[in-house]
Amino acid sequence: MSILIDKNTRVMVQGLGRDGSFHAKLMKEYGTNIVAGVHPGKGGSTCEGFPVFNTAADAVRETGAECGVLFVPAAFAADAILAAANAGAKLVVAISEGIPVLDMTRVVSELNQLGTLLVGPNCPGLISPGKSMVGIMPGRIFKKGRVGVISRSGTLTYEVVNQLTAAGFGQSTAIGMGGDQVIGLKYNDYLELFEKDSETEAVIIVGEIGGTDEQDAAAFVKEHLTKPVVGYIVGRSAPPGKQMGHAGAIISGAGSTAADKVAALREKGVPVADTVEQIVDLIRERLGGSN
Amino acid sequence: MKLEEFQAKRLYADFGIPVTEGILITDHAHAKAAAEKVGLPVVVKAQVQAGGRGKAGGVKLARTHAEVVEISESILGMTIKDLLVERVLIDPAVAIAGEYYIGITVDRRKKLPVLMASAAGGVDIEKVAAETPEKIIFHPINPERGLRPFEAKQVAFKLFTDKKKALAAAAIMVKLWCCYRDTDASLAEINPLVELEDGSILAIDAKVVLDDSALYRHPDLEKLRIATPNEEKELAAKAMGLSYVQLDGEIGCMVNGAGLAMATMDVIKHLGGTPANFLDIGGSSSSEKVVYAMKLLVSDANVKAIFINVFGGITRCDDVARGLVQALEQINTDLPFVVRLTGTNEEEGRKILADAGISATSDMTGGARRAIALAAGEEAVE
Structure with missing residues (x-):
């Protein structure tokens, strides 16, 4: 098992510009089951062996695509998410960065009504190693295994995963949930899925400054998880009021500092690592040996 | 992008929200004329993008023309939270009978805009939120339907018992929503909203x-930007596709990815060093970006050593290596630096660096430790 995606997940790539085509190729090489591309004006052509359609509705109808992955410029991305959801996609993965917050509040409201799940936006996507990669993650550093990873970041996820893999701990599914203020699925949604997933034996939460999602996750872990969870929070040295790259990574309001989040996790019994190396140590203590 | 008070008030006035109408001056020589137009008494208010202006002495009441000039002169040129005051607003002083708070922002947890209102106005609302959250009314707004008059009235009647005042406040709330929506604000706040005598x-x-x-869809608002010197540096970096925030430590950091950049700052601090900046060179890092980033770090006088930490995903190590070699050819600097390179095209990257006589580590914590030692003037131990 794994969560959200596996080798059968039928994926359509929305936006086949420079980035979209490049990553479509990498996803296909990884083994992702890409069934369609969507690009207005390129309908009827093919890309990397899969058919391209003008609209998400055509792609879903013709190929049964169930997951859309977006490489659409920010100005058009909110609409593309809605296009995929309204066409019937059950899961949308929005890589695009810079979607206006107000647009995202509208998108999320509509997706809730449609019952479509959203990963991102402003994220590297997700991977179930050995099965499917939907997004822009470097597949070779991942290894099939029993640790679930949920992160607000991209390269930091790779850093964590690389050290996990080097230490022999593979991953069931690793998710970059997005660095924006308003995102689709959050820690708790993924934690619930990991708790139910028979392949996952431990979960790592990689958090950062801004918002209070880590506090929510801490409470959720204490209440609902039987599997061990390990935390890691970055931005301990970030100044208040400054956005640190990610639109959502800003210390503003109660609970948004790294110290607040570390304290909340520890209070609910979730150990928090000070460095990436310590994450691996904490996982080893909980799972014993290696995978 | 933050607006200053005078800009925000003009925006509110455009949306029909009643605001005090003051006059902006940049020279105390114009203070008397402004006060004559506005009418005494006036409040002289420093225009900077920082909270706590009153506490810092940047907001003062003036009863006479002489006082207006004297106070304007003292506030213009002062610094509030490291920001130089270059403008003051000469605002009419009003007879206040009550102070309230209203604001609209995005509720990250509910993933919706939210109207906040409180009878505890005129004070730091974050403090109220932290200490006595029950004093704030939170009303989520459906972004499609907007804040409708009946919803605003529900909130307003919790602040005011008097019908006339409640309806006036409700109308302001609806207009504040329109302003928030039409300008794509992430925060629109009135603190205090006052009841006059x-x-x-x-x-x-x-x-x-x-x-x-x-x-991008509000070019007219973009023109309102008043950048502080630090922001100018950040904006110039942004135009190059870099995300930069200046801090005051000694280790200049160049990293790909925001999360890894924060982790890099944290590990430096964890090991006893001080990061000089946050710098994310982004996903598809071209050589030009790396050259620009190096120049940016070298231009910071506090920097004593540089730590380049790259985990190649979309970013290719060879691109970064090439940029680094180019940068060192162009920049004349004695600053010591440490390169950590791993991930996509790592071997090619290492070869490019080796040809230029530069070695790279693959260990982030070890690299940070070495950068700290170099900043302290210690010889690097391989």
């Missing part, structure tokens, strides 16, 4: 933060 309701302060991601 004659019973009218008025905004005497205003705070607006615009969503940077939405500025």
